[in-house]
Amino acid sequence: MVSMRKKTILVACGTGIATSTVVTEKILEAAKKENLDVNIIQCKVSEIKSYAEDADFIVTTTILKDSFGKKSINALPLITGIGEGQVLKEIIEEIKK
Amino acid sequence: MSIIKYILDLGATVMLPIIIFLLALILGEKPGRAFRSALTIGIGFVGINLVIGLLVNNLGPAAQAMVEHMGVHLNVIDVGWPASAAIAFASKVGAFVIPIGLLVNIIMLATRLTKTVNVDLWNYWHFAFTGALVTAATGSLTWGLVAAAINAAVVLLLADWTAKMVQDFYGLPGISLPHGFSAAYVPIAIPLNKLIDKIPVINKIEADTDTINKRFGVFGEPIVIGLILGVVLGILAKYDVKGILNLGISMAAVMLLLPRMVRILMEGLIPISEAAKAFMQKRFQGREFYIGLDSAIAVGHPAAIATALVLVPITILLAIILPGNHVLPFGDLATIPFMVVMVVPVTKGNVFRSILIGTIVIGVGLWIATDVAPLFTQVAAEAAFKFPTGATEISSICDGANPLTWVILQIMRLF
Numbered sequence: 007m008v009s010m011r012k013k014t015i016l017v018a019c020g021t022g023i024a025t026s027t028v029v030t031e032k033i034l035e036a037a038k039k040e041n042l043d044v045n046i047i048q049c050k051v052s053e054i055k056s057y058a059e060d061a062d063f064i065v066t067t068t069i070l071k072d073s074f075g076k077k078s079i080n081a082l083p084l085i086t087g088i089g090e091g092q093v094l095k096e097i098i099e100e101i102k103k
Numbered sequence: 104m105s106i107i108k109y110i111l112d113l114g115a116t117v118m119l120p121i122i123i124f125l126l127a128l129i130l131g132e133k134p135g136r137a138f139r140s141a142l143t144i145g146i147g148f149v150g151i152n153l154v155i156g157l158l159v160n161n162l163g164p165a166a167q168a169m170v171e172h173m174g175v176h177l178n179v180i181d182v183g184w185p186a187s188a189a190i191a192f193a194s195k196v197g198a199f200v201i202p203i204g205l206l207v208n209i210i211m212l213a214t215r216l217t218k219t220v221n222v223d224l225w226n227y228w229h230f231a232f233t234g235a236l237v238t239a240a241t242g243s244l245t246w247g248l249v250a251a252a253i254n255a256a257v258v259l260l261l262a263d264w265t266a267k268m269v270q271d272f273y274g275l276p277g278i279s280l281p282h283g284f285s286a287a288y289v290p291i292a293i294p295l296n297k298l299i300d301k302i303p304v305i306n307k308i309e310a311d312t313d314t315i316n317k318r319f320g321v322f323g324e325p326i327v328i329g330l331i332l333g334v335v336l337g338i339l340a341k342y343d344v345k346g347i348l349n350l351g352i353s354m355a356a357v358m359l360l361l362p363r364m365v366r367i368l369m370e371g372l373i374p375i376s377e378a379a380k381a382f383m384q385k386r387f388q389g390r391e392f393y394i395g396l397d398s399a400i401a402v403g404h405p406a407a408i409a410t411a412l413v414l415v416p417i418t419i420l421l422a423i424i425l426p427g428n429h430v431l432p433f434g435d436l437a438t439i440p441f442m443v444v445m446v447v448p449v450t451k452g453n454v455f456r457s458i459l460i461g462t463i464v465i466g467v468g469l470w471i472a473t474d475v476a477p478l479f480t481q482v483a484a485e486a487a488f489k490f491p492t493g494a495t496e497i498s499s500i501c502d503g504a505n506p507l508t509w510v511i512l513q514i515m516r517l518f
Contacts, residue, residue: 018403019399019400019402019403020397020398020399020400020401020402020403020440020441020444021362021399021402022362023185023362023363023365023366023369024225024226024369024397024399025396025397025399025400027366027369027370027373028369028373028376031370031373048366050323050325050437051402051403051408052320052323052324052408052412052440053323053324055320056324066403067399067400068399068400068401068402068403068404069273069274069401069403069404069405070403071403071404071405082275082400085396085397085400086277086278086394086396087222087380087381087384087394088394
């Protein structure tokens, strides 16, 4: 097996609690199925600036203006339930990179 | 009936897990997962209780000392939305709010009174909060449940009414925001915005979002706000240096820990929320319906962030200078984005106007929050949240200062 560096994902939403918890749980569940181990930092959008440095990429349910040079994935489909599989696939691929 | 009464009297940390367990089973969840989620919710309540204790035990005496030394009567502690939500769910109305909210939504969808399928179960706490205040005021659980149902219905109508505006401004197709706190400010913001249109000079002003976000960025970091407020309050309370620094760190801790505890509650609620979402979406799907989501999804917009950042210091200033206000803003200084997130589209993203409207609704909100403080404190005590006996009262901006909650409360009091 190829050893991969453990990725850190920054999951951000308006509260840093509500929708980001739903997204975090779904990412962890999807990653577990693929036997991937990840770090997740949950935060408010206004705190992204402070945490972006430690993250490999950003997943957010809200509008993101500046992703501080990191790739960002919009996870709104994980909240609405429409297009959920597609987004999870994108996130898993990003973890495997 | 006596079994239901027995369960309700067990206290939130026991009562809610039992109800959530049963509800999860009814919605088709496996017993194992239902049990785990119910237990997690109970643990969340225990955690929130601990942190509220940390907050009130530290901030309470400091606020009292400040009253004595400075003559500033800010002795009602703003415990913030995490505590308010927990108190609301832990109330007797809270035990029934999820089935009631779903039922109101289903009836209104079936009768075509609304287009919004509200899958944001977590924010049903706003309806429970209104109901809990009404129950505390009238002594009747029935009236509290009626109030919660009315609140749920009004919020659905507000979500429909604002859907187009929200979808266009935030670029969220097919979505509406049936949020009990955010939506309540739209009916106030629209006339105020029209009024601003008529004032010369003022109606031309626009503020630069980027500059604001840079200069006021620190107000977006709750732990920094907690530290600064703790230190300043320590100084005003004439504590010694050791006391001042300890209060600062304790308050920073509350800002971080309280939302973390609520996260545990949220985690427990996810299986039910997902089951309800699947149930609702299977029956009401397609182009004619909006998916009702948490307004948190729009809070990241730069104009909403900028407005909220400037309103943090304004809120503190208003609390000090407004005659008749007794609320010491704290926990909800981090919640102001939710107050303005649906105001910003009304002003078409004009940050200056949004700040102006925000200042007015916060000023009035502080009076409302002061007014409901005794009821708020009573509801919290009945939900078995621990308080040091004494003069300390609690309230919050979300939803203690919510005008819609207050109006429903006043109407229900007439009966």
